[in-house]
Amino acid sequence: EADIYQTPRYLVIGTGKKITLECSQTMGHDKMYWYQQDPGMELHLIHYSYGVNSTEKGDLSSESTVSRIRTEHFPLTLESARPSHTSQYLCASSESLGAGVGTGELFFGEGSRLTVL
Amino acid sequence: AQTVTQSQPEMSVQEAETVTLSCTYDTSENNYYLFWYKQPPSRQMILVIRQEAYKQQNATENRFSVNFQKAAKSFSLKISDSQLGDTAMYFCAFLGHFGNEKLTFGTGTRLTIIP
Numbered sequence: 001e002a003d004i005y006q007t008p009r010y011l012v013i014g015t016g017k018k019i020t021l022e023c024s025q026t027m028g029h030d031k032m033y034w035y036q037q038d039p040g041m042e043l044h045l046i047h048y049s050y051g052v053n054s055t056e057k058g059d060l061s062s063e064s065t066v067s068r069i070r071t072e073h074f075p076l077t078l079e080s081a082r083p084s085h086t087s088q089y090l091c092a093s094s095e096s097l098g099a100g101v102g103t104g105e106l107f108f109g110e111g112s113r114l115t116v117l
Numbered sequence: 118a119q120t121v122t123q124s125q126p127e128m129s130v131q132e133a134e135t136v137t138l139s140c141t142y143d144t145s146e147n148n149y150y151l152f153w154y155k156q157p158p159s160r161q162m163i164l165v166i167r168q169e170a171y172k173q174q175n176a177t178e179n180r181f182s183v184n185f186q187k188a189a190k191s192f193s194l195k196i197s198d199s200q201l202g203d204t205a206m207y208f209c210a211f212l213g214h215f216g217n218e219k220l221t222f223g224t225g226t227r228l229t230i231i232p
Contacts, residue, residue: 031218033219040227042208042222048219058219090162092162096218097212097218103167104152104212104218104220105152105164106162106164106210108161108162108163109161111161
């Protein structure tokens, strides 16, 4: 199994609450990603990071923010949750191809399923 | 920009039969990587198989094999002797060798293995 962990697995909260989804990996990967996925649907990249202090917005616009202060940690925060944020959020990491050992494979966490009432 | 197309939203097959999932992509690059990922119901997404574009030989992993046609930009996945545990969403993905190294995913194919 991949060494990438997401918490919480399930979260039900009310509108307007601030939430942080945690993601940690122990593989020393430079690259980390957040995807948003409605059940059984396609994945949408919302944030990615190429290393410490590097964060970029993905292809799908999102009101969430991320930070990368440590290599192993890539949390996602929603300052004020709304019902439209209800979805599953997948965190992933990979070794850089430029490092010479990377294969391009993404390792995924188990996901955080968020429901905003 | 690269695009990945999976034209089969859903498929079903009897257990022990063989099934092929289709994937086409569009790119101007010559060196790249292609992947098939499996997402079982309520479980973690995992890599099924990987192909490097400069390798002509099709990748195989036990019951899983690909038919990589570089000129046609086609990358289909064949599952032989299908098992109930193969029931999952399958995503085809493209990764360019240069640039920002972001995977481009297809929209997925929901595969159901029927007992």
